[in-house]
Amino acid sequence: AKKNGRNSLRFFDPTMQAAATVRAHAEQDLQRAVENGEFELFYQPQVDAQGKMVGAEALLRWHHPERGLVSPGEVIPLAEETGLIIPIGNWVMKTACAQLKRWATLPEAQGLTMAVNVSARQFAREDFVNFVLKVLEDTQIDPTLLELEVTESMMLDIDTAAAKMQALRTAGVRFSVDDFGTGYSSLAHLTRIPIAKLKIDQSFVQHMGDRQADLVIVQTVIAMAHSLGLCVVAEGVETPTQHQQLLNDGCNVFQGYLFGRPQPSGALERQLLQGNPP
Ligand code: C2E
Ligand code: CA
Ligand code: CA
């Protein structure tokens, strides 16, 4: 669009202008949401091979005043782009840790882990480690119950990533690699960072039954993780058939609609009280 002549008309393309207006509006909308506290965390159960709930993943929800519940698939990319992910991500960390503190007081929630998604931009900040340490100090939760989910793409600068993770690991915090198998990944990198878990991406789980290649990937990831001493979580488990296959393959932890949807904290606590999911 920098060229002279006709191409410069692109600057005044009404559809582009409209798109820019929509985006500016969306950004203001999100900014207001941050200021007004329009977010909530939902929690999705994670169960072990015996079907016992052993943890939950905190997932962001936006209660939009006009649009209702907006999914993070829409919120997170815009938040990352605008930098609003920092106040949002900080709120998520504080809120999830406050929830963990409450669980420490409930007999049925003892030992439950809390998985929190960390965004690339959040992790890249120089004060990330100190921020998490501060939240741990303020809430006085057991740091070994906090699990930070990172993705393979955050490990590109492996030395910096490893140093940050090690500092938090020393404080007791655990890490898991989210969406494993979908990103750039070097197995050598995996051995250089202190991780406890691999989360197999739901796209593999969903097609295990009809794509031989996906089944092979799932089985290979489980075997590899176990030989590296890592625990494996399968996400997006929706059917008993998928669950049975994953059990046979030695998967350790299961997450998906079969065991519970992401839900408000009160609903998750009721599920815990009732004993355990199907
Ligand atoms: P993710 O971390 O991979 O989270 C799993 C997503 O799969 C969640 O979508 C969850 O609701 C959905 N899911 C769980 N079980 C099933 C199932 O059995 N079937 C299907 N089809 N889907 C299932 P959600 O809540 O819409 O979140 C989407 C993504 O947004 C997350 O993917 C994560 O990358 C991001 N996200 C969510 N909350 C946060 C947050 O607090 N911070 C950051 N940085 N990212 C977040
Ligand atoms: Ca996740
Ligand atoms: Ca995931």
Ligand code: CA
């Ligand atoms: Ca995902």
